[in-house]
Amino acid sequence: MKKRLKALKNDQSGFTLVELIVVLVILAILAALLVPALMGYIDKARTSKYLEEVRSITTAMQAVNDERYAKGSQPLAETFTSTSDGIASINELVYPTVLTSASITYKTATAGAIGESIAKYTIDKVSSINFTSQDGTKQVATLGADGEWTVAPDTTTNNNAGGNNNAGGDSNAGGDQSNGG
Numbered sequence: 001m002k003k004r005l006k007a008l009k010n011d012q013s014g015f016t017l018v019e020l021i022v023v024l025v026i027l028a029i030l031a032a033l034l035v036p037a038l039m040g041y042i043d044k045a046r047t048s049k050y051l052e053e054v055r056s057i058t059t060a061m062q063a064v065n066d067e068r069y070a071k072g073s074q075p076l077a078e079t080f081t082s083t084s085d086g087i088a089s090i091n092e093l094v095y096p097t098v099l100t101s102a103s104i105t106y107k108t109a110t111a112g113a114i115g116e117s118i119a120k121y122t123i124d125k126v127s128s129i130n131f132t133s134q135d136g137t138k139q140v141a142t143l144g145a146d147g148e149w150t151v152a153p154d155t156t157t158n159n160n161a162g163g164n165n166n167a168g169g170d171s172n173a174g175g176d177q178s179n180g181g
Helices: 002-010 018-072 087-094
Strands: 098-108 123-131 138-144 149-153
Touching: 018 087, 018 098, 018 123, 018 138, 018 149, 087 098
Parallel strands: none
Antiparallel strands: 098 123, 123 138, 138 149
């Protein structure tokens, strides 16, 4: 019995300190390789979210204009800010995103053509949108000549609303966004 106990004491199975350090170094190398890739996915997801908010805003703009046409009211102004008529209606539709300003181009119709009155309510293109995202960051979306939206942080105002405001630069929204979706 004593021999067995002595044999068990001398038989020390387990990991040595060197083996544990090697495993930790391998894990650190893997983490160093994966973190930048994961950050890229996070930035892409954030940019996708901003693009979806832009699509919602453009759709809400056309919906408000359609409602104004039905009521016989004037369409939204071509350039409007947070104090412009109609922006409250848009912000109700896209809440918690807050539209602060935008530039709109309307379709044109020749005089006397069918749909002339409708054309002035139909948004042809929204060239820029300033908005506060759901995460509290201020963003600027611009429509490029290729029909693709680019979303970037708004650097014209103090952007201390909270959250990470790195939108990830250029983004490919896919498809023609000139009519809001």
